[in-house]
Amino acid sequence: MGLVYGLSSKLNQKNTLTYDNSSEDTDIETYYHNEKQYIPQRIGLGVTYDNNKITLSGDYNWIQWSRNSSSVSSYDYIDQHKFNVGMIYNKNPERRSIEYMCGIGISNSYITFKKEKMNYLNLNAGIAIPFMQSTLSMGVSWKQQLNTKANLMQENQLSLNFNMTFGERIQRGKIN
Secondary structure, three states, X not given: OEEEEEOOEEEOOOOEEEEEOOOOOOEEEEEOXXXXXXXXXXXXXXXXXXXXXXXXXEEEEEEEOOOOOOOOOOEXXXXXXXXXXXXEEEOOOOOOOOEEEEEEEEEEEEEEEOOEEEXXXXXXXXXXXXXXXXXXXXXXXXXXXXXXXXXXXXXXXXXXXXXXXXXXXXXXXXXX
């Protein structure tokens, strides 16, 4: 079981738009987006159960975006909630062998558009193959926006992931 906390911090920013026209003597400098912005506070809680062949895990994350304000009237910031569960299966845990992984998650977006919330479903599957002292991991992730309202943007995402983790042998020398 684990708990994480991320402290919020104010962002100090100055946004300016400068327009310079060489054919005229007028220059325009405009300051905009003067709202206070913050790195969001976050709290997360996770649990894991492991019985050698199967590892089950779940976590919840709360991210406080609502402290921020928007300079655009069509959207607002809201707090984000993320729920995830996953599993790793290892057929032969006594030695390095192939691991099969899968997971599912549900979350909301940190913005609302025209007062409408956007929610997402994430599905993931992958495999980790040991190779000498290293591991080759391959996976696929699919993200689907659950809202079907015409006034909301629709987002679908498919990702292929490849990762190579390099390991090395460590030899200990003995001094006599």
